[in-house]
Structure formats: C-alpha cells, structure tokens
Amino acid sequence: MVSRHSLRGAVLVAVATVSIAVVASPAASALPACAVDSLSLSTSAPASPGDATQIHFDLIVTNTSAQPCELQGYPVVDLIGPDDPMWGPDYQLPQQAGDPQPVTLGPGASAASRLTFLAEPNGWVPNTIAVSLPNSPGRLEAPWIAGGVPVARQDAASHPGSYIGPLQPAPPA
Structure with missing residues (x-):
C-alpha cells in the first residue's frame, strides 16, 4: 500500500520535471530580437x-x-x-x-x-x-x-x- 505522503512526493517530482522541460524548451528555440x-x-x-x-x-x-x-x-x-x-x-x-x-x-x-x-x-x-x-x-x-x-x-x-x-x-x- 502506498502512503499519501509517498504519492504526493511522486506527484511533486513529476510536476517539477514537466515544469523544467517546459521552461527550457522556449529558450532553446528563441530567435534574437531584430536589431x-x-x-x-x-x-x-x-x-x-x-x-x-x-x-x-x-x-x-x-x-x-x-x-x-x-x-x-x-x-x-x-x-x-x-x-x-x-x-x-x-x-x-x-x-x-x-x-x-x-x-x-x-x-x-x-x-x-x-x-x-x-x-x-x-x-x-x-x-x-x-x-x-x-x-x-x-x-x-x-x-x-x-x-x-x-x-x-x-x-x-x-x-x-x-x-x-x-x-x-x-x-x-
């Protein structure tokens, strides 16, 4: 049986991993501002x-x-x-x-x-x-x-x- 605390910790790790991927993605494809x-x-x-x-x-x-x-x-x-x-x-x-x-x-x-x-x-x-x-x-x-x-x-x-x-x-x- 999985405790509520273990499940909550796993969800937080998954959310943090997804958030990092979303934040890193736009920076990799961003073009410079037109000068x-x-x-x-x-x-x-x-x-x-x-x-x-x-x-x-x-x-x-x-x-x-x-x-x-x-x-x-x-x-x-x-x-x-x-x-x-x-x-x-x-x-x-x-x-x-x-x-x-x-x-x-x-x-x-x-x-x-x-x-x-x-x-x-x-x-x-x-x-x-x-x-x-x-x-x-x-x-x-x-x-x-x-x-x-x-x-x-x-x-x-x-x-x-x-x-x-x-x-x-x-x-x-």
Whole structure:
C-alpha cells in the first residue's frame, strides 16, 4: 500500500520535471530580437476606411540581414515636425488595444504596424516618422506620407483618433 505522503512526493517530482522541460524548451528555440541596424523602414500608401477624417497606412519593417530575427509588441512611433506652440515638435502616438504575437522575420521578410491618424485641414504637418522597436536600441526613420497630409494633434486626448497598432506579419510584396 502506498502512503499519501509517498504519492504526493511522486506527484511533486513529476510536476517539477514537466515544469523544467517546459521552461527550457522556449529558450532553446528563441530567435534574437531584430536589431535596428539590420532593418529598413517604409510606408504603404495611405487609405481612408470610409471616413475621410481618419486615415491609415502601414509602417513596414523589413529584415535586410541574412539571419532570421523576431519582433513582438508595438513600435514606439514619434511624428516629428515643426514646433507646435502648445505641444512642441514631437507627437508620440498611443498604442491601439491588441494582443501582439511574436513575428519571425526571415531574411527579406517584413512586419507591419498600422498607423491611424485624424486628418485636419489646417493641422500640424509632420516631416518625419521615427520608429523605435521593442527590445532594440536606436530608431528607424522615414519621411511623412506624400502630399503633406496634416494631422490633428491629440497629445492630451483620453480617446485619441490617432494611434499605432501592434506589429504583425506583412503580406508578401
């Protein structure tokens, strides 16, 4: 007859063994985070999803190295332009709600993050899009979209109409 204490000890040893195997497995297959110096940044053409005041386009990050890497989360996106008297020259976009998943970028593969903004006819026109990526120092830059579309600055808004989405696999070009 097996005592309750012996059975409990055997179960704890089995659970500990399974836990160690689960913890060790992801580390063995993890790819390095994509480094800014092995990526390029571009933008898709802007589109309006039915409401001409809100416009979106994709920020596209492409792996230019010969090695695969991984991205996960949200890029930090700053729109940089002329000095606004109230808010200054830098407008950091808030993050859209979402559940970012890891994105593996093989050589030449791309990830995209949807940038949505409110257009305002007499608004502020950025010059540059500056992007910092999760787990990677430095930043990538691209010019603001063609046509100089002005942005409604909403630096202090509690529910802004301008935001950045999570990184996702980009469809092949």
